[in-house]
Amino acid sequence: MTNGETIRVSLVEDDDEIRDALAILIDATEGMKCHSTFGDCESAIESVSKDPPDVLMMDIELPGMSGVEGVQKIKTARPGIDIIMLTIHKDDDLVFQSLSLGATGYLLKDSQPDDILRAIRDVRSGGSPMSSQIARRIVVSFRKAEKSPLTKRETEVLEKLCEGHSYKMIGADLFVSEETIHFHIKNIYQKLQVHSKSEAVAKALRERLI
Amino acid sequence: MTNGETIRVSLVEDDDEIRDALAILIDATEGMKCHSTFGDCESAIESVSKDPPDVLMMDIELPGMSGVEGVQKIKTARPGIDIIMLTIHKDDDLVFQSLSLGATGYLLKDSQPDDILRAIRDVRSGGSPMSSQIARRIVVSFRKAEKSPLTKRETEVLEKLCEGHSYKMIGADLFVSEETIHFHIKNIYQKLQVHSKSEAVAKALRERLI
DNA sequence: CGAAAAACTACCCGTTTCGGTAGTAGCCGC
DNA sequence: GCGGCTACTACCGAAACGGGTAGTTTTTCG
Numbered sequence: 001m002t003n004g005e006t007i008r009v010s011l012v013e014d015d016d017e018i019r020d021a022l023a024i025l026i027d028a029t030e031g032m033k034c035h036s037t038f039g040d041c042e043s044a045i046e047s048v049s050k051d052p053p054d055v056l057m058m059d060i061e062l063p064g065m066s067g068v069e070g071v072q073k074i075k076t077a078r079p080g081i082d083i084i085m086l087t088i089h090k091d092d093d094l095v096f097q098s099l100s101l102g103a104t105g106y107l108l109k110d111s112q113p114d115d116i117l118r119a120i121r122d123v124r125s126g127g128s129p130m131s132s133q134i135a136r137r138i139v140v141s142f143r144k145a146e147k148s149p150l151t152k153r154e155t156e157v158l159e160k161l162c163e164g165h166s167y168k169m170i171g172a173d174l175f176v177s178e179e180t181i182h183f184h185i186k187n188i189y190q191k192l193q194v195h196s197k198s199e200a201v202a203k204a205l206r207e208r209l210i
Numbered sequence: 211m212t213n214g215e216t217i218r219v220s221l222v223e224d225d226d227e228i229r230d231a232l233a234i235l236i237d238a239t240e241g242m243k244c245h246s247t248f249g250d251c252e253s254a255i256e257s258v259s260k261d262p263p264d265v266l267m268m269d270i271e272l273p274g275m276s277g278v279e280g281v282q283k284i285k286t287a288r289p290g291i292d293i294i295m296l297t298i299h300k301d302d303d304l305v306f307q308s309l310s311l312g313a314t315g316y317l318l319k320d321s322q323p324d325d326i327l328r329a330i331r332d333v334r335s336g337g338s339p340m341s342s343q344i345a346r347r348i349v350v351s352f353r354k355a356e357k358s359p360l361t362k363r364e365t366e367v368l369e370k371l372c373e374g375h376s377y378k379m380i381g382a383d384l385f386v387s388e389e390t391i392h393f394h395i396k397n398i399y400q401k402l403q404v405h406s407k408s409e410a411v412a413k414a415l416r417e418r419l420i
Numbered sequence: 421c422g423a424a425a426a427a428c429t430a431c432c433c434g435t436t437t438c439g440g441t442a443g444t445a446g447c448c449g450c
Numbered sequence: 451g452c453g454g455c456t457a458c459t460a461c462c463g464a465a466a467c468g469g470g471t472a473g474t475t476t477t478t479c480g
Contacts, residue, residue: 079356099349102356105342127342128349132315135345136338139309142352147286151456164409166436180458186439187456196466197437198407199374205415361426376466390428396469397426405468406436 007124008035010053012044012070013086014062018109022057025113032120041070049077055120057107060087060094068098075102082123091133099138105129144208149191157184159210162201217334218245220263222254222280223296224272228319232267235323242330251280259287265330267317270297270304278308285312292333301343309348315339354418359401367394369420372411 009026011034013019023034035053038044041062048056056074060067071083085098085106095106105128107119119129148155160170167185171178185197194200204210219236221244223229233244245263248254251272258266266284270277281293295308295316305316315338317329329339358365370380377395381388395407404410414420 076356100353102353104346104349122342126346128346129342130345130349132332132337132339135340135348136314136336138345138348138352139314139338139340142348143310143312153457161408162412164404164406164412166406168436176457177459179460182438183458183460185437189438194374195438196374196376196407198371198411201408201411202372202374202415205412363427378466386427387429389430392467393428393430395467399468407467 005031007032007055007120008053009033009055009057009120010035010044010048011037012039012041012056012058012062012067013037014039014059018086022116025116026120029117032117041065041067041073045070045073045077048074048081052078052081055082055084055123057084057086057120058103060085060092060098060106066094068094068101071098071103072101084119084123084129090131091137095130095134096137099128099130099134106134148209150188150209154184154188154191155210157181158188158200158204161185161197162204162210215241217242217265217330218263219243219265219267219330220245220254220258221247222249222251222266222268222272222277223247224249224269228296232326235326236330239327242327251275251277251283255280255283255287258284258291262288262291265292265294265333267294267296267330268313270295270302270308270316276304278304278311281308281313282311294329294333294339300341305340305344306347309338309340309344316344354420358419360398360419364394364398364401365420367391368398368410368414371395371407372414372420 009032011019011022013022016039019037019039023037026032026034036047036051038047041058042065044056044058058067058070062070067085071085074081075083079102082105083098083103085095085103086109087095087106088109089095090108098106104123105119107116107129111119122129150158156174157170160173165173167178167181170181174181185200188200189195192200192203194203219242221229221232223232226249229247229249233247236242236244246257246261248257251268252275254266254268268277268280272280277295281295284291285293292315293308293313295305295313296319297305297316298319299305300318308316314333315329317326317339321329332339360368366384367380370383375383377388377391380391384391395410398410399405402410402413404413
């Protein structure tokens with residue numbers, strides 16, 4: 001994919017001026033080369049699948065297919081490409097979504113040339129360029145719930161549920177009767193406001209109770 | 211907690227020199243004040259719970275209780291405190307762990323004074339100062355699986371399972387019979403190597419298939 | 421075009437789950 | 451020391467689930 005020297009960069013950006021400016025900047029830089037450019041997602045997906053660059057810079061707001069959707073498609077077709085989103089808003093839900101769908105980092109459109117080049121090198125050397133505001137959002141969504149409504153025992157039972165155990169198996173594991181597990185689970189349902197094992201597991205994992 | 215003007219910073223660091231240097235730097239800075247300092251986690255936890263600062267800077271490698279453990283305890287007692295880890299290794303598992311347990315950002319011990327002050331202001335204004343290498347690790351662990359063994363329909367069914375729906379309800383939602391759902395779920399179990407709804411949900415959410 | 425994969429429907433049967441009710445026992449804090 | 455919380459055990463019946471087998475139709479792709 002990479003030849004160890006020149007980073008091949010492709011661009012997806014509907015604004016001609018911005019696209020050309022970026023292309024010129026990249027081509028003028030030692031160790032980088034503008035591989036291809038596109039005005040919309042659809043044509044980018046097609047071409048990039050056949051002839052992938054190392055890094056793809058993609059506008060987040062595009063006519064037609066959105067950049068967010070594009071990330072998903074391109075990353076599925078070519079997981080090796082590092083995708084940097086281009087955006088005008090520095091703290092945006094779309095940025096957050098793009099990252100969760102496969103983008104590696106993002107860059108503000110009004111960044112200085114130096115920052116742009118740094119971001120490109122950064123993704124290639126294993127980093128994720130992003131603002132600390134976005135980083136915070138990701139860190140928070142990644143954290144365990146700091147306090148759970150469940151008791152210690154209930155949490156233990158919930159963990160077993162998440163491993164797919166039946167009442168009987170959990171009882172055996174915790175050295176209590178199946179009926180006791182039944183009892184704990186009823187309380188868990190009450191507290192989490194759910195009515196089945198799968199719903200409890202989903203809630204527990206989504207809210208990081210365990 | 212905060213008075214909108216002065217950021218109160220506490221330090222937990224066993225090296226006297228580093229601790230004192232940081233304290234002096236902070237006190238010499240307009241808009242910041244060194245609130246308290248500690249040489250170990252245990253005493254920090256006790257004092258900080260009673261008289262919390264706005265920001266806590268904590269060494270990650272401490273004698274006695276580790277900084278990672280300390281983060282968890284302090285964050286539980288006082289969720290409002292923003293914790294910045296101090297470390298010598300910039301890409302460390304411990305940093306990653308600390309962030310998942312409640313730290314907001316981290317800082318290398320050999321950072322420039324400017325960077326240190328910037329990080330403190332950053333956490334207070336809603337950011338998470340961190341290297342892009344760590345950011346990448348978090349982004350990746352947060353991403354959806356790029357390819358799932360499941361078909362489109364099976365994924366749809368799995369999503370409904372994660373919402374706690376029964377076969378009957380899923381059938382109604384997707385306008386097919388309950389038996390069809392039964393059929394899809396049997397295939398899902400086969401592919402995911404599980405044997406119950408809760409196990410399937412757990413696997414789906416953990417591996418981010420949905 | 422034709423094979424393969426996906427989507428769909430159906431029935432059986434034993435097991436598990438869910439909700440309700442009912443009771444015992446230990447621990448902690450006010 | 452007593453009320454409240456947690457942990458534990460038990461029984462019941464209706465509903466849901468899990469695994470099996472058996473078949474049709476539609477879509478996809480070489």
